[in-house]
Amino acid sequence: MIDAHQLTKRYGEKTAVDRLDFTVRPGIVTGFLGPNGAGKSTTMRMILGLDAPTSGSVTVNGRRYAEHSAPLQEVGALLEAKSVHPGRSAVDHLLAQAYTHGIPRRRVDEVIELAGLQSVAKQRAGKFSLGMGQRLGIAAALLGDPATVMLDEPVNGLDPEGVLWIRNLLTGLAAEGRTVFVSSHLMSEMALVAEHLIIVGRGRLLADTTVDELVREAGGDTVQVATADPARLREVLAGPGVGITGHSGSEELQVTGLTARAIGLKAAEHGIALFELTARTVSLEEAFMDLTRDSVEYHGTTAGIETLGRAA
Numbered sequence: 270m271i272d273a274h275q276l277t278k279r280y281g282e283k284t285a286v287d288r289l290d291f292t293v294r295p296g297i298v299t300g301f302l303g304p305n306g307a308g309k310s311t312t313m314r315m316i317l318g319l320d321a322p323t324s325g326s327v328t329v330n331g332r333r334y335a336e337h338s339a340p341l342q343e344v345g346a347l348l349e350a351k352s353v354h355p356g357r358s359a360v361d362h363l364l365a366q367a368y369t370h371g372i373p374r375r376r377v378d379e380v381i382e383l384a385g386l387q388s389v390a391k392q393r394a395g396k397f398s399l400g401m402g403q404r405l406g407i408a409a410a411l412l413g414d415p416a417t418v419m420l421d422e423p424v425n426g427l428d429p430e431g432v433l434w435i436r437n438l439l440t441g442l443a444a445e446g447r448t449v450f451v452s453s454h455l456m457s458e459m460a461l462v463a464e465h466l467i468i469v470g471r472g473r474l475l476a477d478t479t480v481d482e483l484v485r486e487a488g489g490d491t492v493q494v495a496t497a498d499p500a501r502l503r504e505v506l507a508g509p510g511v512g513i514t515g516h517s518g519s520e521e522l523q524v525t526g527l528t529a530r531a532i533g534l535k536a537a538e539h540g541i542a543l544f545e546l547t548a549r550t551v552s553l554e555e556a557f558m559d560l561t562r563d564s565v566e567y568h569g570t571t572a573g574i575e576t577l578g579r580a581a
């Protein structure tokens with residue numbers, strides 16, 4: 270369990286993390302989402318005691334990270350910038366960490382296997398590809414068999430097989446009852462693994478919600494209907510909890526609060542012809558963009574490219 274209370278970090282004038290309150294619970298994967306620069310890494314660094322909060326606090330299982338007597342066994346973490354001695358082999362890197370934390374050699378072999386690094390375990394880590402480096406970082410994070418696992422952008426640099434491996438690993442760790450907290454700026458990736466989402470923008474909490482709820486709030490339960498008699502259809506569909514919108518004179522209506530099936534049945538019952546009946550599924554990516562639109566610090570632009578194209 271991770272608990273943040275009014276967690277704040279300022280770097281001079283810049284507020285990187287702004288009064289965050291959230292709880293990360295065991296037994297599920299919680300996604301930590303936000304655009305670039307939203308404050309995710311800073312928050313994770315504070316959870317691990319690598320950065321001190323300017324104000325507020327964050328605890329892991331009721332204590333600050335530094336107060337745990339065996340922190341590696343409490344929280345296993347992979348942060349973006351991982352320092353591995355380039356001349357050391359993967360196995361030696363893990364052994365060095367295991368020895369200094371009283372972890373048996375057997376566990377090193379276990380995590381090497383878990384991370385699929387058996388064939389390269391004796392190679393120098395300096396020669397590792399980005400994906401292999403990520404796997405080594407994850408092996409190190411799991412070394413202490415921690416109850417809480419925290420990974421910052423774990424799919425970075427992984428090939429499709431590696432991405433799938435991470436997904437299964439995360440859901441497996443959560444199923445074992447661990448607390449799993451994973452950051453990403455990719456909603457599509459989070460949608461596949463996370464059950465709960467904590468979304469931040471410019472250091473602030475934007476949403477603390479489930480994947481299902483986010484889609485619902487974004488209008489994911491809207492049904493698009495086209496009919497020859499929109500006025501009559503409005504009448505027969507109207508009721509408590511039902512919302513109907515549409516331009517006057519248009520054949521198209523947008524209906525919330527009723528399933529496509531219920532709308533189809535009602536229309537048939539009243540002999541109203543329908544031309545279209547489509548349940549509109551809002552992608553999580555759209556929901557995320559809507560939520561964070563005002564918090565994106567670094568907007569991309571294609572204006573320069575267009576200008577170049579015209580000049581050519």
Ligand SMILES: Nc1ncnc2c1ncn2[C@@H]1O[C@H](COP(=O)(O)OP(=O)(O)OP(=O)(O)O)[C@@H](O)[C@H]1O
Nearest residue numbers: 280283285303304305306307308309310311312454
């Ligand atoms: N040591 C630092 N000194 C000054 N500013 C910092 C420092 N660390 C982070 N920041 C600023 O704080 C803000 C939050 O950064 P952070 O790296 O936590 O965001 P993030 O959500 O992890 O972003 P990304 O998805 O790009 O990794 C950014 O504006 C960043 O420039």
